[in-house]
Amino acid sequence: MNIGSNLRIGPFEIFDAVREVAESPRQNGSQAFPGKLFVVEGIDGSGKSTQLSLLHKWLESKGYGVVFSTWNSSPLVKDTTKLGKKKKMLTPATFSLIHATDFADRIERSISPLLKAGAVVLCDRYIYTAFARDVARGMDSRWVRELYGFAVKPTVAFYFRVPLETAIGRLVTARDGFKFYEAGLDLGLSDDPTESFQLFQGRILQEYERMIPEFGLTVIDATLPVEVQQAQVRQIAKTHLDRASELRVRP
Amino acid sequence: MRKTYGNTLPGMKLSDLSGKLIVVEGTDGAGRTTQINLLKGWLEERGHAVLDTGMTRSPLAGEGIRRAKEGNNLGRVTQSLFYATDFVDRLENEIVPALRAGFVVLTDRYVYSLMARAIVRGMDPAWIRSIYSMALVPDAVIYLRIGVDELIPRVIFSRGFDYWESGMDVFPGQDMYENFRSYQTALLREFERLSVEFHFETVDGSADVKTVFAELQQKILRIVESDSRREYFSKATDELAESLRMKLEESWVVRLREMRSKDLQILPRTENLSSNGNGHRIA
Numbered sequence: 001m002n003i004g005s006n007l008r009i010g011p012f013e014i015f016d017a018v019r020e021v022a023e024s025p026r027q028n029g030s031q032a033f034p035g036k037l038f039v040v041e042g043i044d045g046s047g048k049s050t051q052l053s054l055l056h057k058w059l060e061s062k063g064y065g066v067v068f069s070t071w072n073s074s075p076l077v078k079d080t081t082k083l084g085k086k087k088k089m090l091t092p093a094t095f096s097l098i099h100a101t102d103f104a105d106r107i108e109r110s111i112s113p114l115l116k117a118g119a120v121v122l123c124d125r126y127i128y129t130a131f132a133r134d135v136a137r138g139m140d141s142r143w144v145r146e147l148y149g150f151a152v153k154p155t156v157a158f159y160f161r162v163p164l165e166t167a168i169g170r171l172v173t174a175r176d177g178f179k180f181y182e183a184g185l186d187l188g189l190s191d192d193p194t195e196s197f198q199l200f201q202g203r204i205l206q207e208y209e210r211m212i213p214e215f216g217l218t219v220i221d222a223t224l225p226v227e228v229q230q231a232q233v234r235q236i237a238k239t240h241l242d243r244a245s246e247l248r249v250r251p
Numbered sequence: 252m253r254k255t256y257g258n259t260l261p262g263m264k265l266s267d268l269s270g271k272l273i274v275v276e277g278t279d280g281a282g283r284t285t286q287i288n289l290l291k292g293w294l295e296e297r298g299h300a301v302l303d304t305g306m307t308r309s310p311l312a313g314e315g316i317r318r319a320k321e322g323n324n325l326g327r328v329t330q331s332l333f334y335a336t337d338f339v340d341r342l343e344n345e346i347v348p349a350l351r352a353g354f355v356v357l358t359d360r361y362v363y364s365l366m367a368r369a370i371v372r373g374m375d376p377a378w379i380r381s382i383y384s385m386a387l388v389p390d391a392v393i394y395l396r397i398g399v400d401e402l403i404p405r406v407i408f409s410r411g412f413d414y415w416e417s418g419m420d421v422f423p424g425q426d427m428y429e430n431f432r433s434y435q436t437a438l439l440r441e442f443e444r445l446s447v448e449f450h451f452e453t454v455d456g457s458a459d460v461k462t463v464f465a466e467l468q469q470k471i472l473r474i475v476e477s478d479s480r481r482e483y484f485s486k487a488t489d490e491l492a493e494s495l496r497m498k499l500e501e502s503w504v505v506r507l508r509e510m511r512s513k514d515l516q517i518l519p520r521t522e523n524l525s526s527n528g529n530g531h532r533i534a
Contacts, residue, residue: 074329076315076318076319076322076324076325076329077315077319077329077333079315079318080311080312080314080315080333080336083311083314083315084311089310089311089340089344090311091260091261091262091339091340091343091344092260092261092262093260093261093339093343093385094311094312094336094339094340094343097332097335097336097339098311098312098336100332101329101332101333101335101336104326104328104329104331104332105325105326105329107328108326108327108328108329109324109326109329137261138261138262139260139261140258143258143381143382143384143385146378146381146382147332147381147382149375149378150328150378
């Protein structure tokens with residue numbers, strides 16, 4: 001269901017929220033909103049999207065008002081991102097900024113109002129994806145963290161941890177060829193897309209590992225069977241939802 | 252070596268940016284664009300290569316911003332970051348290469364306008380400063396200061412009130428005139444604050460075009476041609492040194508070499524002179 005389409009929040013409410021968020025970037029706990037925000041993170045091929053869609057199904061079957069938000073999907077911004085990628089115009093800095101712009105639009109117009117309204121919001125990739133990728137591209141890690149200071153802190157950030165070889169094995173069988181920026185070809189690590197992809201994902205993996213303690217990411221062993229991982233995810237999600245039964249929109 | 256406001260973007264080399272970066276700042280209707288057009292022609296006449304750039308002119312984000320502004324749903328954080336994307340695209344792909352090629356870069360607004368607009372829209376001043384910490388410190392920031400009362404007739408009799416220039420997204424529920432007043436007053440207040448922090452050179456923007464232009468010419472000449480003047484003088488000094496060196500070599504040096512050590516004190520002096528630029532040394 002799409003709660004967002006029926007929502008109209010006056011500019012001043014967002015205005016104030018932004019000020020509050022911006023002035024205390026790290027302390028903007030999800031507890032400030034009645035809704036719940038679950039995000040999944042991990043390198044390509046970690047299986048996070050599969051897990052999130054299973055969580056989505058489960059939450060819906062339990063009667064929660066669930067809204068899905070994916071990385072890079074803002075209707076205002078995505079054309080610019082597409083243009084930059086297609087024409088290979090993006091540098092590490094503009095790559096970082098255009099993704100932050102996309103994320104800002106989703107936060108302002110969808111995620112934040114929905115959480116205020118009490119929805120359960122699911123994000124496939126969140127600010128940690130930006131931190132990992134941008135730092136792997138050479139951006140200053142403090143600068144990038146400050147850039148996303150307006151973000152809402154997730155209720156739970158699941159990190160699907162998987163060794164590089166496993167993830168790449170899954171991807172190579174699943175599709176052929178990598179895109180320019182996806183493979184980190186802009187960094188000139190290697191001319192071979194597959195090799196470049198491996199090197200780039202290796203860097204990203206390192207960044208994720210660093211962020212586990214920094215942001216208290218909830219680690220899920222993504223080498224386990226899909227069902228086992230999902231059971232863990234649901235168990236953890238449940239502990240946060242038990243305290244918010246009023247979120248249910250239907251019995 | 253050029254400086255940034257604290258953060259250097261990956262791959263950006265700050266050495267050899269020999270051009271001049273001149274910022275013209277001011278609120279909407281202060282006359283920036285008129286002045287930049289005049290300055291560009293004038294500088295080119297004097298033999299300088301000029302790049303002029305300004306907000307939303309980036310190939311990457313310019314069109315996207317224009318499209319986003321057509322609707323009524325461009326949020327404040329999104330807006331600030333979209334403009335930042337536009338700025339960085341121009342910084343990396345236009346401004347820096349032009350400075351490296353020795354151009355005079357005239358920019359119609361810079362990060363200060365972007366900061367002021369974001370802050371007036373409720374963004375945290377520390378947050379927006381941190382984003383723009385990768386901007387290059389310009390050689391001069393010329394601020395065309397004009398009060399709201401002088402501004403209003405200019406706007407009314409040229410293009411009329413614009414939705415965004417009137418901050419309709421900031422102060423809903425008022426009419427365009429009231430909004431223009433409130434929004435531009437808030438911007439001016441922010442500019443005053445920024446002018447101290449970032450050392451603006453303030454010019455009275457309410458004066459007529461010619462007067463402002465004359466003042467800008469004077470300020471810009473000092474920056475743009477101080478180098479060539481220094482070059483001229485250093486060349487003259489070099490020539491003088493060279494002629495002195497020749498004379499010294501002919502008449503003194505041979506004899507000096509034979510003198511005792513305490514009489515050699517004069518030598519460092521000749522060495523100073525001769526090492527000034529041309530690299531020749533006395534054997």
